Amino acid sequence: MSRRNGLLLIGALLIALGFLGSYLLGRAEPYEEVIKHGPSPEARSNRYLAAEHFLRKQGIAVERADSLARLKTLPSRGQTLLLLGSRYNMTPQQTDRLLAWTAQGGHLVVVAERLWDKEQGKSGDLLLDTLSIEQYESADLPETEPEQADSPAAAQHPADTEKNHYPTLTQLYLQNETAPAYIGFDTEFHLADPKNQAYAWANSADSTHLLQLYYGEGLVTVMTDAWIWQNDKIDRYDNAWLLWYLTQDSRVTMLYRAEHDSLATLLWRHYRLAIGALLLLIIAAVWHLGMRQGPIRQPASHSRRQLLEHLRASAEFIVRHNGQKALMRGLQIDIQRRARRRHPGFDKLDVAQQWHIIGRLSRMPASAISRAMRPLPNERLSASEFTRQVAHLQTLRNAL
Incomplete structure (x- = not known):
């Protein structure tokens, strides 16, 4: 396409666009639209x-x-x-x-x-x-x-x-x-x-x-x-x-x-930066005081960790955190478990019948069974009484 023909084509397109724009403007009708933006x-x-x-x-x-x-x-x-x-x-x-x-x-x-x-x-x-x-x-x-x-x-x-x-x-x-x-x-x-x-x-x-x-x-x-x-x-x-x-x-x-306004509200309103600095200071002080001081204690040698020490430490931990009742209750549950193995339907019996079955299986008197399996007291037992009760429970468990 020659340069002259290209210019003629561009001119024709511009004229056509002009007529189209004039037609559209003649057909357009102005209107007003109110857009509500809500309260200020x-x-x-x-x-x-x-x-x-x-x-x-x-x-x-x-x-x-x-x-x-x-x-x-x-x-x-x-x-x-x-x-x-x-x-x-x-x-x-x-x-x-x-x-x-x-x-x-x-x-x-x-x-x-x-x-x-x-x-x-x-x-x-x-x-x-x-x-x-x-x-x-x-x-x-x-x-x-x-x-x-x-x-x-x-x-x-x-x-x-x-x-x-x-x-x-x-x-x-x-x-x-x-x-x-x-x-x-x-x-x-x-x-x-x-x-x-x-x-x-x-x-x-x-x-x-x-x-x-x-x-x-x-x-x-x-x-x-x-x-x-x-x-x-x-x-x-x-x-x-x-x-x-x-x-x-x-x-x-x-x-x-x-x-x-409360005191806390007034302080926060007027002294916000000071309160923030004070909180940071408290956090830093707690972190500093919580750090260890002095050399770290070395772990004990494995050679001195005997089975008896483990058992004693475990018992002391349970007594300190869960009380005496946890130890004695564990023995009572172990006794019931052994009786359940030897007598089918043990769980369906009432308490008196269960004690009777335990006494027959262990060949121990009813008074001993009652003393061992009765509900545990809430008050703390003395060391001698606690030892006696545990020994009695162990004897009953071993008899089963």
Whole structure:
């Protein structure tokens, strides 16, 4: 093929590709596709991130706290503290400090963590036990529960007498409102106020999920759960509205960790390298102390290892590690084995018959057989008694 023909062929191919591309572009239709990558790393690490953003959009100042040490500098008045972290290991001193902060004018929002134990007269939740608030499982309540009205006000709302079309949702009525707010609390739990301290509450069809009571100059809101404000649930029902209602006209501090760290946790958190170096030092010291010191002892000569020494050493080893009963029990088993060989069906006989057969075969009195084959005592025998018993067993075995 000449050079000219090759250029013409390449040009024709380029023109054909141009027409094909123009045709395909004319047939193509643009479209949009949304690819969901899931929650951001910040949302995965903070289950209440959406709640923070929601409050800030309402013009409410929000800050985070990782421990109750924040109370030392946190003012009480004009503050709402959302205690969202676990209080399982909270100390009595921390509980007193938290209630003292509330009594000075703060608003504490807390979640009931444990069920009331009627036998012990407490739940183990130091904060709720101090406030005399009890939590039960809704399934354990009598049919007359709850006793409170479905209104956070002192008076019964007229709509309370109507049929509840949403029994699994918690209804919160406000004064001068004709319709309630619906909150998605977990209906498996119920809050009880045996001392009638609460001035406001919210109920589902069968249980109470929110109580408000005054404490000193402050306010405490107790809820059965705070899951309603997590990222995947805050947009349901009126969950977000309840968060705004409880925190309006105040600054908000969201406390994620209320537990008291143990000494070991604090040491590992702040002195990890020092602890690692100390462990290496301990390992090196144990290795050094475990090394042999001095010359290695040479093994004894084979010429002095007589059979009697082997037997004595073996017996001493068995007595030292397994006790006297192991030696005597071995002799008793050997006696039974020899009797089994000489009398077929020996194992099927009861103990008295077996002793009778052993006495007949050995031609020894029944008292000697009983003394030799009776169960071994638990207490340690004296050296003379042990020797006597072993000699007696050996005599009986040799007679068989």
